[in-house]
Amino acid sequence: MMNPVKKLLKQYSFFTLITYQVKNYILILCSFFLAVGANAQINESDTTKFQLQWLSGGSYQTGNVELLRINNQFDLSFKTTSNLVFKSQNNHLFQEIVSKKADNDLMSKNYLYYQPQRRLYPYAVTFIATNYRRDLDFRVFYGLGTTFQLLQQQRHTVKFSANLLYENSRYANEFFNYSDFNGRNQIKATWSTVYLSGYHYFSESLFRWIYEIYYQQSLKNQINYRFHVLTGMDFKVAKGLSVQSRIIYSLENVVAITNKEEDMLWTWGIVYLIKT
Numbered sequence: 449m450m451n452p453v454k455k456l457l458k459q460y461s462f463f464t465l466i467t468y469q470v471k472n473y474i475l476i477l478c479s480f481f482l483a484v485g486a487n488a489q490i491n492e493s494d495t496t497k498f499q500l501q502w503l504s505g506g507s508y509q510t511g512n513v514e515l516l517r518i519n520n521q522f523d524l525s526f527k528t529t530s531n532l533v534f535k536s537q538n539n540h541l542f543q544e545i546v547s548k549k550a551d552n553d554l555m556s557k558n559y560l561y562y563q564p565q566r567r568l569y570p571y572a573v574t575f576i577a578t579n580y581r582r583d584l585d586f587r588v589f590y591g592l593g594t595t596f597q598l599l600q601q602q603r604h605t606v607k608f609s610a611n612l613l614y615e616n617s618r619y620a621n622e623f624f625n626y627s628d629f630n631g632r633n634q635i636k637a638t639w640s641t642v643y644l645s646g647y648h649y650f651s652e653s654l655f656r657w658i659y660e661i662y663y664q665q666s667l668k669n670q671i672n673y674r675f676h677v678l679t680g681m682d683f684k685v686a687k688g689l690s691v692q693s694r695i696i697y698s699l700e701n702v703v704a705i706t707n708k709e710e711d712m713l714w715t716w717g718i719v720y721l722i723k724t
Contacts, residue, residue, distance in 0.1 A: 499525040500722040516544040533561045552580040567597050573611065581711075583704040589615035589639070599646070603653060606646035613639040613664075621704035626671055629702060637666040656682040656690075675699040688721050 501523040508516050518541075525535040536558045543551035556576045563569050570592065577587040593611025617635045629635055645660035659679045666672035680694035693716040703709055 496525075496723045497527050498723070499523075501719060514545070516542075518542040531563050533564050535559045535561070549580060552578070554578045561595075564595070567600070568594065570594050571611075573613070575613075582700070582707050583620040585618045585620050585633075587615065587617040589613045591639075593641070603649035604646075605648075607644070609641075609643040609645075611641045611643075613641060615639055619704055621706065623705040624702055625705055625707075625709070626702055628669065628671070635672075635702070637668055637672060639664045639666055641665075654684045656684075658682065672702045674701065685718070688723070690719060690721070692717055692719055 502521070519539075521539045523535075523537045525533060527533050536556070538556045539554075541551050541553045543549075554577060558574045559571050560573075561569060561571045564571075571594070572590070572592055574590045575588065578584055579587075591611050591613035593609055595607050595609040597605070597607050599606040615635075615637050617637075619633045619635070622633045623630050641662055641664045643660070643662040645658075647656055647658040649656050657680075660676075661678075662674075662676050664674040675698070677697045678694060680692060682690045682692050684690050694714070696711075696713045696715070698711045699709055701709055
């Protein structure tokens with residue numbers, strides 16, 4: 449006959465295993481619906497007066513692994529006048545694993561476009577960011593640029609852009625992978641950027657492929673450059689509702705000495721878009 453204590457422990461272990469699996473399934477489900485955090489590509493050249501996309505959610509897991517994840521994304525675009533269009537893309541991610549902070553990242557991109565329905569149009573941009581993993585306390589840059597629409601159709605859009613930016617980045621570290629930047633926690637630079645983006649609809653607009661590529665080069669120091677690639681797919685479920693998947697690769701050549709230069713992220717989820 450089994451010892452009552454052993455029997456209780458056996459039952460408890462089985463219950464713990466079932467609970468752990470259920471929590472895992474809930475976490476996966478929450479991640480599927482809430483994890484998308486990048487680039488729905490709201491098109492500023494769209495004739496729509498107002499576009500809004502909102503994503504908010506998170507997940508929490510306890511047991512063998514304790515994990516907390518909170519994600520918020522807010523994108524909008526609207527016409528301020530007949531000639532000016534304002535677009536804002538905002539994302540915040542907080543993640544904690546076993547009571548240790550893993551992410552606390554803020555990204556806000558804000559654009560003001562002049563006559564974006566034209567083939568060639570100028571814009572002003574302001575960018576604000578923090579990145580816990582990269583020891584980046586605060587980054588701000590602003591500047592001017594021009595976009596040329598290589599292809600502008602209802603189902604196919606390709607744009608090329610170039611800009612000139614001034615940036616100030618403040619780090620939680622004074623030591624970097626290149627000794628030229630050691631001894632101070634701020635890096636100030638003027639950047640030139642080239643940028644290519646586009647999207648293409650297929651299968652009667654049920655499927656969309658999007659992509660964006662940009663390269664940034666510091667005008668002061670050749671070793672200070674960045675490269676970014678995003679590609680993804682959208683599958684339309686209903687009007688305004690789509691399933692999304694994104695793969696994002698980024699390279700930042702100058703980083704705090706404790707960090708890696710490269711990052712890769714895969715996100716997926718469901719997003720709702722309002723257009724009026």
